[in-house]
Every structure is written in C-alpha cells, then in structure tokens.
Amino acid sequence: MTTAPPHALDSAIAPASVTQVSSGNLVELLEASARAHGRLERTAYIDDGVEYSFRAVFEGAEQAAAAFAGRGLGLGSRILIALPDGMDFVWAFLGALRIGAVAIPVNSMFHPDEMARAARVAEPAAVVASSQFEELFTAPVLTADRLLGSGGAVPRFADCSPGTPAFAAFTSGTTGGPKLCFHTHADPEILDRAAGEAIGVTEDDVCYSVPRMNFAYGLGNSLFFPLLRGAVTVLSGRRLAPADCLALLARHGVTVYYSQPTFFAHMLGHSEAAEVLGGLRAAVVAGEVLPQALERRLRAILGERLLNVYGTTEIGHALLVNGAGAYREFTLGRVLEPYRLRVVDEAGQPVAPGIEGRLELAGPTIGPGVAHGSDAPLRLAPQEWYATSDAATVDPDGYVRVYGRLDDVEIVGGINVHPTEIEDRLMEHPAVKEAAVCAVRRDSGVSALRAFVVLRAGVDAKSAHGVRQELLATAEATLTWYKVPEDVVFVPSLPRNHVGKLLRRTVRAQAADGSLGP
Incomplete structure (x- = not known):
C-alpha cells in the first residue's frame, strides 16, 4: 500500500479531458464540457418540480465558491456537507471542488449523535448544513442561504493535478467505525468510462437515484455521470416511499433508475410497478446481494434492461455490471476496464475458476479508508490489490458471482x-x-x-x-x-x-x- 500527503495523490491513469483544461479542476472540466456540447441552456436538474439549467448549476457553484473563499477556505480545506439531495447540495459540492477544497458529504438525516461522530471523523474546516445542526459543530456552519447570498468575488478554478483530492466518502461503518475514502479530480471520469459507459447514460436520459448523494454511488448516479453526459436528473430532498417513487418515475418520464434490492421488492408490491418499471431504459440495482427470486421477478419485467452492479466506496462506484450485452443470470457480469479482479484463498493465493474465496480488486481509483480527515489519504497504485470483505467465485469465462460478506x-x-x-x-x-x-x-x-x-x-x-x-x-x-x-x-x-x-x-x-x- 502506498501513502502520500494530501494534494499529491497522482493517479497513474489521468483522463485526457482533465489534463486538457487549464486548471486540471473537475468543475472546470464539467463546465467546459457543457459549453462545448451546447448544453448550458438545457435542463440539468429537476428539484421539487423546478428545472435548473446547466448554466444555473455552474453559476450556483460560483456563488458557493465565493462564499467559501470569503471565509478563508481553499486548497485542501475539508468541507462537510450535511444537506439533503437538492440543488443546494449540488452547488455546495461543486463550489467546494472549484476552490480545491475536499467535499465530504454526510447523511443529513443522521441522528445528532451520528452527525457529531461524522464531524469528529471528518475534522472539517467548515460545515454546510441547516441551522438546526449549528450547535453540533465546532467548525463554522454555513446554511444554504449564507452560502448563496454572500455576494463575494468569484475565485478562479483552483489549480489541481489529476491526483488532487476532490471529495471523501464515508464507509457505512457496518464492520467498525466509519472511515473516509478519498477520491481525486481525475476519478469521476475514470468511473464514468467504466460504469457510466456500461449503464449507457446519454443526453436523452432522465435519471433518478434512490441512493443519496452522500454516498459515492449516489454521487456517480446523480452528479458525475449526468453532468459529464448531459442527462437530466430528478432530485428529491425527502426519502420517498415506494408508491411515491413510482409516481415520481412516471411523472418525470425517468429512463434510468437506481435503487437497492429491498426497495425494488417493496415497489413490486404495488399494482402499477410492472407498467412503470417496464417503461425504463435501465434499472440499476446495487447495495446488497440481489436475491434470485427477486431477480427473476424483475427480469420478467425488464429483461436485460435490469443492470445488477457491484462496487465499493473505496472504488468510488461500480466495476461489475450484469446487463445488456454481458448478461448471465445470477451473476454480476464481467469486470469493467480499467479494473481487474481475482479471487484468493486464505493465504492470499489466486484460486481456480469456480472456487470460492475472497474477492480482490485493482484499479486506478481505489482509496482505502482512513480514520480521520486529517490523516494522509491512502491510495493504491493501479497494480496493487485491494482485499474486499466479500466472498465470490469467477466462472471460467470471467462472470463473477458475489455471495455476501465473508463475515456473514x-x-x-x-x-x-x-x-x-x-x-x-x-x-x-x-x-x-x-x-x-x-x-x-x-x-x-x-x-x-x-x-x-x-x-x-x-x-x-x-x-x-x-x-x-x-x-x-x-x-x-x-x-x-x-x-x-x-x-x-x-x-x-x-x-x-x-x-x-x-x-x-x-x-x-x-x-x-x-x-x-x-
């Protein structure tokens, strides 16, 4: 394992489009891409029924960046974002990246004790949250109104290398205390070339993700992929019940829908589910092992438009996708470039195809978690193996089956x-x-x-x-x-x-x- 100080995590694979923008800043790339494709006046988000253009996305990010810079924040500052999914979150997140700060999203619905613990782990220089949380933090708190109403001078895009940390995502903490996995300004495009390409998001799509943007997976679904590819994304600040979610999908003509197996199962209990889900171009399921009985029910409606995917917070999104063109029942498909995987025994030695063992992954975006925000971010070199906690087998032709955590x-x-x-x-x-x-x-x-x-x-x-x-x-x-x-x-x-x-x-x-x- 290799370690490096903040701002020096150069990835061996740097997307050409990041290096081609003058600052190397992801937000400059996103804005330049929207301009080059003529998307600035097109709708990027629908939040609570209100449409926001790509131009509005980047103008809001400018205001947030001005507010952050006006408070002395800049390259390397950690900014905890405790907001529900919505435009305020998008603006705060992109504003942080614009000034070279590290955005750290956290679940805005946390119990106060959990929120305070997240702050102790992140050690932020500032927090973006609603006023109800102000007493929880020792760092200064900016509400959305303060963030977008400062009127300060808009700072230029901070100069970043492809390996400059851009955001950090909390692990779930299901096997211990939550940790922070750092990802760079180059990572989102690598992830997009893998999972975004496999899902096939285009300008014609309308996307909705049940997983929130405080997760690395939700960030890819609702922020990185649609902004890179020009899709429309529907946002919902509150967590919807299955019936309400079905209504939202139908009302907005959603074509790409992301959710967890359990939520899909609850949706199927409603009479309108088959019609609504059947109208999707892609239904993406992740987060836990997809039960075989549920997969059969969903495939009866969706066929190969059901994409069962696998990834981890450490990776940043998915590296396995089982769907159109690479479908095999009850598997997670084959590994996506530029990632690699293997299955090893207890001694760490690769096993033969079909033999169960521990799943290990390698690739250019893997950031193992650290205990505190002030710790030097960890990054694995692309050739190094990351040991997951999952039991898996690989078929002779590369199709992967994951059975759950080894400690399960x-x-x-x-x-x-x-x-x-x-x-x-x-x-x-x-x-x-x-x-x-x-x-x-x-x-x-x-x-x-x-x-x-x-x-x-x-x-x-x-x-x-x-x-x-x-x-x-x-x-x-x-x-x-x-x-x-x-x-x-x-x-x-x-x-x-x-x-x-x-x-x-x-x-x-x-x-x-x-x-x-x-």
Missing part, C-alpha cells in the same frame, strides 16, 4: 453456509416478503439454522402455519441437509440500516437474546 458466513456442524443461498429459496415462496437466516445455539450447545421470515400483507395466522411447512419442505427438497433451517419464525420486520441493508450482526444478536420474534 454461518458455521453449522463445522461447515460454512451462505445465508443468502437459503434466503433465496425461502423468498421464492409467494407469501414471503423478506427472509434472513442465521445460526443459533441451542441449550444443548449445538448450533442450528433458524429462518426469520416477513410475510406479505394478507397472509393470516392460519395460513402462516401452512407456509411454514411449505418453506421447510422446499428447503429439505432443494438444499443440502446442513443448509436446511430447523425452524421458521415469522417476524413483522427485519433490522436494516438507513440505506436498506440487512443488519446481519443485529439479526444474530437479536436471535441469540430472543428479541427477534413476533
């Missing part, structure tokens, strides 16, 4: 079991909405599998008994004996984090203490 594996009778394989079988039952499987220790000291199942609306208690028997019978008929749950417990809901990911550690803990139950 349950051990039953000394044998490793992937809960997702069992959950896929359970979720094929028409009465099952969600399922989670974990090992529990019986009074005898023996570990056995238990399935926790959320039933669909309308399944009564009398019917539930029959469903339980059918689920156990299906498991016995289709799974190896040690993968068959000993019992099925029906629960009203399963613990998930704020982006919808199943909290398996919480499932295990609540299963152990008996609190996960009816």
Whole structure:
C-alpha cells in the first residue's frame, strides 16, 4: 500500500479531458464540457418540480465558491456537507471542488449523535448544513442561504493535478467505525468510462437515484455521470416511499433508475410497478446481494434492461455490471476496464475458476479508508490489490458471482453456509416478503439454522402455519441437509440500516437474546 500527503495523490491513469483544461479542476472540466456540447441552456436538474439549467448549476457553484473563499477556505480545506439531495447540495459540492477544497458529504438525516461522530471523523474546516445542526459543530456552519447570498468575488478554478483530492466518502461503518475514502479530480471520469459507459447514460436520459448523494454511488448516479453526459436528473430532498417513487418515475418520464434490492421488492408490491418499471431504459440495482427470486421477478419485467452492479466506496462506484450485452443470470457480469479482479484463498493465493474465496480488486481509483480527515489519504497504485470483505467465485469465462460478506458466513456442524443461498429459496415462496437466516445455539450447545421470515400483507395466522411447512419442505427438497433451517419464525420486520441493508450482526444478536420474534 502506498501513502502520500494530501494534494499529491497522482493517479497513474489521468483522463485526457482533465489534463486538457487549464486548471486540471473537475468543475472546470464539467463546465467546459457543457459549453462545448451546447448544453448550458438545457435542463440539468429537476428539484421539487423546478428545472435548473446547466448554466444555473455552474453559476450556483460560483456563488458557493465565493462564499467559501470569503471565509478563508481553499486548497485542501475539508468541507462537510450535511444537506439533503437538492440543488443546494449540488452547488455546495461543486463550489467546494472549484476552490480545491475536499467535499465530504454526510447523511443529513443522521441522528445528532451520528452527525457529531461524522464531524469528529471528518475534522472539517467548515460545515454546510441547516441551522438546526449549528450547535453540533465546532467548525463554522454555513446554511444554504449564507452560502448563496454572500455576494463575494468569484475565485478562479483552483489549480489541481489529476491526483488532487476532490471529495471523501464515508464507509457505512457496518464492520467498525466509519472511515473516509478519498477520491481525486481525475476519478469521476475514470468511473464514468467504466460504469457510466456500461449503464449507457446519454443526453436523452432522465435519471433518478434512490441512493443519496452522500454516498459515492449516489454521487456517480446523480452528479458525475449526468453532468459529464448531459442527462437530466430528478432530485428529491425527502426519502420517498415506494408508491411515491413510482409516481415520481412516471411523472418525470425517468429512463434510468437506481435503487437497492429491498426497495425494488417493496415497489413490486404495488399494482402499477410492472407498467412503470417496464417503461425504463435501465434499472440499476446495487447495495446488497440481489436475491434470485427477486431477480427473476424483475427480469420478467425488464429483461436485460435490469443492470445488477457491484462496487465499493473505496472504488468510488461500480466495476461489475450484469446487463445488456454481458448478461448471465445470477451473476454480476464481467469486470469493467480499467479494473481487474481475482479471487484468493486464505493465504492470499489466486484460486481456480469456480472456487470460492475472497474477492480482490485493482484499479486506478481505489482509496482505502482512513480514520480521520486529517490523516494522509491512502491510495493504491493501479497494480496493487485491494482485499474486499466479500466472498465470490469467477466462472471460467470471467462472470463473477458475489455471495455476501465473508463475515456473514454461518458455521453449522463445522461447515460454512451462505445465508443468502437459503434466503433465496425461502423468498421464492409467494407469501414471503423478506427472509434472513442465521445460526443459533441451542441449550444443548449445538448450533442450528433458524429462518426469520416477513410475510406479505394478507397472509393470516392460519395460513402462516401452512407456509411454514411449505418453506421447510422446499428447503429439505432443494438444499443440502446442513443448509436446511430447523425452524421458521415469522417476524413483522427485519433490522436494516438507513440505506436498506440487512443488519446481519443485529439479526444474530437479536436471535441469540430472543428479541427477534413476533
């Protein structure tokens, strides 16, 4: 692993278009690209029903940059952005990059304790947030009104090398405290040439992303790809319920839609889902393993227009896309250039095709997380391998299958079991909405599998008994004996984090203490 001080993270692969703008600044590139393609007067965003042109995007970024510069912020300053998705976020983010600062988005819906923890990690020189959070921060807080109403002189684009840090994204913190992964002014175009190209965003598209822009994935969906490619993006400050999201997709004629498996599953519970989703050019799913039963339901509507993708915060977006032209059922497709991958055993040695092991990645945008914003950002050289926490196999012709995190594996009778394989079988039952499987220790000291199942609306208690028997019978008929749950417990809901990911550690803990139950 290589380390370097801030502002000196030169990538070995620098997009030519970044180096061709005089400052090397990503915001100058975006503005120059919009001008060269005649897009300045075209609609870039629709926020709360109001349309904003590409020109308005860059003029707002100028105002934000002036406000930041007027407060002494500049190259290398860390600016925490605690705003919901909307134009204020876009302007603050681009304004920070324009002056060479490092934008650090954070979930604006965090509990105050979580927000304070994020600030301790980021160690920002300034914060952009609503006035309700002002007491949480030791750094000065700029509200959106202060940011866009300063009237100060607009600073020039800060001079940046392709390796100058541009933004830092928080990891989810599901396996420890959240860390910051730094990405450079060159990274977004590399990511766009990989995932943006595979998704195929064009000027004719209207995009909407359920994942927020406080995630690296959401930034690509709602900011980098559409601004680089000239698409329209719909923004929503509040998190929409599935029915409201379907209405938004239909109202704005969305053609490219990004969401998580769980949210797609909830959407399919509405009668209009097939018609609305069927009208999409591309439906992109990411964030957790896509259950096979859900993939079948979505592909029945979308065919190869369903793109199952995989990436990490450390990478910055996706490097695997399973969709049109590279589709294979229940896989994540093949790795996208300029990235590489391999699967290794416990000793770190590559395994043969089809053998399960740890997924490792290599490429020019990988920034492992650091504990504090003031720490020197970490970057791997393009040839260095980054070890993920995911279990995977690679088919002989390069198609990748990811089974979940290595620490999600349950051990039953000394044998490793992937809960997702069992959950896929359970979720094929028409009465099952969600399922989670974990090992529990019986009074005898023996570990056995238990399935926790959320039933669909309308399944009564009398019917539930029959469903339980059918689920156990299906498991016995289709799974190896040690993968068959000993019992099925029906629960009203399963613990998930704020982006919808199943909290398996919480499932295990609540299963152990008996609190996960009816």
